[in-house]
Amino acid sequence: MESNSRRGFMGKAFGAVAAVGAVGSLVAMKSSWDPLPSVKAAGFTTLDMSTYEENELITEKWRGKPIFVLKKTAAMVASQTDAQKERDVVVDGMHFMLAIGLCTHLGCIPAYKGEKDGFLCACHGGQFDWAGAVTKVPPPRGFDIPPFKIDGNKLVLGEAGPEYTKMKETGITL
Numbered sequence: 001m002e003s004n005s006r007r008g009f010m011g012k013a014f015g016a017v018a019a020v021g022a023v024g025s026l027v028a029m030k031s032s033w034d035p036l037p038s039v040k041a042a043g044f045t046t047l048d049m050s051t052y053e054e055n056e057l058i059t060e061k062w063r064g065k066p067i068f069v070l071k072k073t074a075a076m077v078a079s080q081t082d083a084q085k086e087r088d089v090v091v092d093g094m095h096f097m098l099a100i101g102l103c104t105h106l107g108c109i110p111a112y113k114g115e116k117d118g119f120l121c122a123c124h125g126g127q128f129d130w131a132g133a134v135t136k137v138p139p140p141r142g143f144d145i146p147p148f149k150i151d152g153n154k155l156v157l158g159e160a161g162p163e164y165t166k167m168k169e170t171g172i173t174l
């Protein structure tokens with residue numbers, strides 16, 4: 001059931017945006033009586049990376065944003081270009097594309113069309129390959145990568161581990 005709800009996120013994206021506004025109001029109200037500000041400031045999401053199927057895009061949520069998680073097949077890993085390898089997130093020997101699922105042009109949510117065609121943004125025709133690199137403008141860059149920290153076979157979103165820090169420093173992500 002959990003994976004079904006995760007898969008349904010894209011289809012419910014607009015409802016989710018409205019819900020985020022309502023939740024934001026509740027959070028604002030709650031902040032006036034919450035005695036432990038450190039609790040609500042956490043903002044981390046932990047993913048069990050052993051639960052993903054190869055070449056099946058799953059859309060998670062982190063801080064209200066869609067997060068694309070795509071476990072690469074052995075063939076994908078073997079055929080990666082240097083540019084694709086730089087964006088690779090390797091957790092316990094498994095290779096993933098991890099990205100904030102928003103087009104870097106004007107923020108639409110691109111659709112995954114499979115290994116051959118990658119991601120297509122319907123708003124203005126931008127395209128990204130399955131590793132998240134841009135292949136057709138107008139998007140100015142590949143998908144942004146959320147802060148992550150690898151912890152065994154888990155991935156903690158919202159915490160910057162050394163692999164993420166290196167991607168930032170080398171300009172792989174903003």
Ligand code: FES
Nearest residue numbers: 103105106121126
């Ligand atoms: S928002 Fe994606 S191409 Fe414009």
